[in-house]
Amino acid sequence: MKLHRILPFARQLFSETVIAGETVVDATMGNGNDTFFLAELVGEKGHVFAFDIQQEALDSTAERLGELNERVSLILDSHANVEKYVDGRIGCAVFNLGYLPHSEDFSIVTKADSTIKAIHTLLGLLKKGGIIAISVYDGHEGGVEERDALLQYVKSLHQADVHVVRYEMINQRNNPPFLIALEKMKDFTSVKQVD
């Protein structure tokens, strides 16, 4: 299959751009699948900062990681506070919006304000040529508002600074997520927005 689903498409972008030894960010730890993937990708000398606001996510991710735990900081805080924990250049960042899969509490979901604040900070930290990938689910309550606010934000990024791609399988049933991928095209520490 050449037309990948969005998860393998995002992982291919990360594999092509992240260098062993780099620092990367999993902004929405969830069950730790992306955390695990990133921990392998950065290698022994790299580091993953993984965020979630639910202890349940940290517990299942720690279990999933096993020996790879030493490459990962599991942080019980909102990704909106990423600047408190991460400094220096990062190689990539990943977001899965919506609620924690298999959670018992579907009322805990990502929100537009904190998602956009985190992306804004991470774009500043991202290396030139680095990728931020965001899986957008809009089927849950508040999902449409988050999606629209996010789209408005990413469309405001200047095309000379950041390339923004929307990648979507458009003939799938059951409201699947689509991907927003950002590539940083210039070295900047503060993101400009255009009208």
Next chain:
Amino acid sequence: MKLHRILPFARQLFSETVIAGETVVDATMGNGNDTFFLAELVGEKGHVFAFDIQQEALDSTAERLGELNERVSLILDSHANVEKYVDGRIGCAVFNLGYLPHSEDFSIVTKADSTIKAIHTLLGLLKKGGIIAISVYDGHEGGVEERDALLQYVKSLHQADVHVVRYEMINQRNNPPFLIALEKMKDFTSVKQVD
């Protein structure tokens, strides 16, 4: 740059799926840039069927091809009639919707009915794993209608038969085209549509 613009993204898909010696289709010859790319891709033993309804397109493509002309059939007819010229399996097909670039007559544009008829026929001829890529410009008169009819058609294709991806750079100025890419997932000769 890892997040390719739509043309390099489509060409990468073709490069990964077309095998030397195959037959392929350029449904909208235009100035022959894709025809040239495909003629190189299929090699000495392959063949490209290239369609346009304007003699101007055939002339400039013939000039562009040079020695590669022997691998190409330049056909002055609508791609809606592709079944009159092509039989057997094809490795890929490409469409650039809208008008002929640099033409003096911008009233000659692709139309939804013939575009969809051609895609429908080509999906039947396409090998399993093959790709059809369609660049959609909607800035010209009638472009929005063609875009919407095309989207309705491709969304009607069953996800088990054809994967349909929309790939779009969403923060670019001046209404750039987006890409629809189809991958045939099963061997069939006649396309099913769902409601």
